Amino acid sequence: MILKAPSARHMALFILILLPSMTGYMAWEGRAVEVTVLTIDGAPEGVVYITDPHVRASNIDHVQEVIREVNRLNPSLVLIGGDFVTGEEEDFASQEVWRSLDAPAYAVLGNHDYRVGIDGRTGFERTLAVQTSTDVTAAGYDVSALNDGSVDAAFADDLTAALEENGVHVLRNDYVRIPVGDEEIVIVGVDDGWAGMADPPDVPATDTFTVYLIHEPSCRADWDADLILAGHTHGGQFLFPVVAQLNDFGVVELAGTFETNGTPTYISRGVCSASVAGVDLRFNCRPEIVLINPTEEQLRVIGGSPTPLLETGTV
Template sequence: MKKPHLPRMTFNRYFAAIFIMALIPVSVGVMYEQGSSTEITVLTIPDAPHGIVFIADPHLRDANMDHIREVIAAINELHPSVVLIGGDFVYGEGEDLALQEVWKEVDAPVYAVLGNHDYKSGDSGTGAIQKTLALRGADLDPDHYDLGCMKDEDPEGYAYADTLTAVLEENDVHVLRNEYTEMEIDGKTLCIVGVDDGWAGMADPPSHPEGDGFVIYMIHEPECRADWDADLILAGHTHGGQFIPPGVDGLASDGLVRLSGLVTDDSTRTYITRGVGTSNLEVELRLFATPEIVVINP
């Protein structure tokens, strides 16, 4: 029996193989550098008060605390009027809730909503697929908005969210769970409406006072938003794709992909942040989706 003939390794193939192998550590290095850095995105919205800072998805754990402290230092340098956090405070299993003490370092009032990780809802690959499919049964009409189909059967996650909320409140983070708050900034009224997590089936937007103030809705998952009566919706969750190839962001203008950035179509203006942390990884790795701090009218 003849031995199988292996294809001859030509010089071009050999060079290509060496080149690809050399790119692997370089690519990982680039992803680590991008995941550990932060960009500041400026939104200019004429009617909005000055100095509103928005971040999301910190996913606190021991490994990224230095990065989060750098994020907080960068936020403080912006001299914010208020800081908004769009959920996913925790990372995964066995996290130390004492890490949430870091938010006391923010030099401004902090308001937040919870995310799916904070409810331990759909926080695995399989769970995320199940939640995406379940969302087909939701009613996103603002007049009778209903995400009851997204609720989990296991009550453990809901109890965990209550515990996390108490810890955040102790550390100067005011968690809005289907609540609103109003404040005066530069003589303008800002109304912040916090919508509880959609994937956990807890989203139930409250009514808020009508007036001339600037209204911001916060919800963790952008796909759970509705065409609410607001000036701006802020969301996170997507991490900007985390490993997004060049050109994919361009599909957003065609309505095919909504991973990050300002969405200005026929519905309420929305900004989807790339977030500041990563999930389901042992190290901070990102590619073409650098963590970001969003500041409105700095």
């Protein structure tokens, strides 16, 4: 029997049949939130981290569902890693969604919150500029060269005011020391790097567990921290096998745990995505809620929840 290669017509027909089902799957995955558990020695129990909500009309129901799931976990504290908006807003009425959070919330801003690097070309330019025009060492940290004429600081100020009104405390190059259960935690919020606004505060030496919140992982430094939390990448959003392997080997840093001079950095896949024709699409890269040192009660909630649990082990 002689097997003929498929004709161009047959291939085109196959693609036309496959494409809608693939798009449907990627749209489903874009809303299929996982809970990622991190076990970190010395960290307080029950802390939740989310990032990149990009709240807009087309995804506000999804953000509300994420908040409901966070509330079901009854966290001691919620940390949010920036990119609250798309950068195209005329007002911030949608940020009222955060009023429904049942736990104290602390956050930093992201590049969309300053309206910088929000398309492919300018994003690539910012990525390159971090490598060529900045100093991201703890001793000489300086990203001010990125604060150019495109940075909309007034937009970020207005967004910050709206977030504060709705219960989210925004740390802009500041830190707080707060109780979490029977323990304490120091949260250091570094303002957005791509906007050139990052100017890490001087933090007194302490034995208290210290978390640095930063939006872009490439703008982190070798700070005296116990944990660095970042977002921005959406985990790659379309994590095809080759890209996933590059991430696993640390060639690129898109999602998961990496080390910065012995300090673990966790890069979250975020809870929402850049949309295609108004639809959040993902592949092999589901949105996530990060849960640090879960309590027994939280583990029971996860066990009975429709939200899948992804265990990542000890950091």
